[in-house]
Amino acid sequence: MDFGESGLVPAVAQDAETGEVLMLAYVSPEALERTRETGEAHYYSRSRDELWHKGASSGHTQTVEEVRVDCDADALLYVVEQAGGACHTGHRSCFHRTVDGEHVGERVFDPDEVY
Amino acid sequence: MDFGESGLVPAVAQDAETGEVLMLAYVSPEALERTRETGEAHYYSRSRDELWHKGASSGHTQTVEEVRVDCDADALLYVVEQAGGACHTGHRSCFHRTVDGEHVGERVFDPDEVY
Numbered sequence: 001m002d003f004g005e006s007g008l009v010p011a012v013a014q015d016a017e018t019g020e021v022l023m024l025a026y027v028s029p030e031a032l033e034r035t036r037e038t039g040e041a042h043y044y045s046r047s048r049d050e051l052w053h054k055g056a057s058s059g060h061t062q063t064v065e066e067v068r069v070d071c072d073a074d075a076l077l078y079v080v081e082q083a084g085g086a087c088h089t090g091h092r093s094c095f096h097r098t099v100d101g102e103h104v105g106e107r108v109f110d111p112d113e114v115y
Numbered sequence: 116m117d118f119g120e121s122g123l124v125p126a127v128a129q130d131a132e133t134g135e136v137l138m139l140a141y142v143s144p145e146a147l148e149r150t151r152e153t154g155e156a157h158y159y160s161r162s163r164d165e166l167w168h169k170g171a172s173s174g175h176t177q178t179v180e181e182v183r184v185d186c187d188a189d190a191l192l193y194v195v196e197q198a199g200g201a202c203h204t205g206h207r208s209c210f211h212r213t214v215d216g217e218h219v220g221e222r223v224f225d226p227d228e229v230y
Contacts, residue, residue: 001214010125010139010190012127012136012139014136018134019133019134019135020134021127021129021136021192023185024125024127024185024190032214036214066213066219067213067214068210068211068212068213068214068219069210069212069213069214070138070139070209070210071202071203071204071206071209071211072209075125075139075209075210076214077136077210087186088186089186091186094185094186094187094190095183095184095185095190095192096183096186097183097184098181098182098183098184099116099147099151099182099183099184099191104181104183
């Protein structure tokens with residue numbers, strides 16, 4: 001993998017069953033290693049500046065079926081089984097709006113009850 | 116959209132019909148504007164440092180059905196009809212290998228005949 005100057009690569013999480021694109025986050029070498037070791041998706045939180053085990057607090061973990069790498073080896077695809085919803089807003093996917101502001105995503109939990 | 120310090124956001128292209136994740140590239144404000152104006156996917160090439168009309172030379176354009184934005188407004192999802200293959204290696208998707216090097220993608224054209 002080419003982690004570049006930032007030391008991070010973008011990773012797309014895709015629902016293994018439905019093919020839905022769930023989220024995009026960033027992965028450090030350590031996050032990739034932990035993902036492969038544990039079989040659960042790990043990322044690097046740029047806002048908290050730390051390793052991020054997705055779902056550790058919410059329970060909405062991602063079991064990783066396969067990790068793919070793109071042709072330039074500077075992006076990852078996590079094919080996952082998503083528990084609950086991927087998005088902190090309560091939606092199944094973080095991509096729950098069009099760029100025009102139309103709501104297209106499915107809400108699957110109430111964030112006030114989870115966080 | 117929050118284009119951040121780099122002036123770019125990552126964009127995932129997904130096949131509208133099959134749900135396959137085709138590629139990840141970067142989008143500038145101009146690229147997003149051109150995508151919305153023309154209905155064909157535009158990106159910003161970081162290696163060539165210029166606006167990139169996907170498929171302009173290869174013919175493998177992407178007709179954009181929908182542009183979605185994520186919860187933090189710092190990533191995009193292009194839902195597209197892909198002509199030919201998305202990947203310059205001749206594969207349908209740039210994510211045609213696992214991180215262990217296993218070949219999982221479908222080759223749909225011969226790059227020597229296209230480029």
